[in-house]
Amino acid sequence: MTITVESRRKKLASVEKHWPNAAIIDVTWKGAEPWVRFSPFYPHGGIPIPNTPSETAQSVEGLWQGLKVFEREDIDPRKWAVTDMSGIKRGGKSRGAVRGHRFGVGSDVLLRYRDARLQIYLPAYKWVLEHRVAAEVEQLRRLAADKPLVLLDYETNTDVEDLSSPLSHAALVMYHLQGAWPTPLAA
Structure with missing residues (x-):
């Protein structure tokens, strides 16, 4: 193959x-x-958010961007509801530098980029491959x-x-x- x-x-x-x-x-x-x-x-819906059993995201990118934490802004759960494949990315100088990704809603754990990739992005994308x-x-x-x-x-x-x-x-x-x-x- x-x-x-x-x-x-x-x-x-x-x-x-x-x-x-x-x-x-x-x-x-x-x-x-x-x-x-x-x-x-793509807005598949129902994608589990790590360490947050009661919350799901529409898309993997929405989940990823929503858990991103900046110097002047914490997570943004609104990104989990985006269904039109636009307006999902978060960045910009007004938020400050990216500090990491929160490992779930209310979690004190802030993952660095590598760990976030391994513990948030990969599992979420694999879930979509297997379930959607x-x-x-x-x-x-x-x-x-x-x-x-x-x-x-x-x-x-x-x-x-x-x-x-x-x-x-x-x-x-x-x-x-x-x-x-x-x-x-x-x-």
């Missing part, structure tokens, strides 16, 4: 030339149905059994331990399809 991640920013003709006869699937928020459902921005897009995962598995599979994403960082750039969610789809979910190195 050959699966790879390529940048959605590349010209499609270039990707097709590099990967002839491959199934090329855009798994970003700009992808076609049903593949758009792999986007972390299982049928689409099987479709991709069938495609990958017949020909190379190229997953398009805006981010191409496939290394969970590489904190220099955002992690590609397409890489997580690839790992899931290969039965090789990332196991973090000891801290």
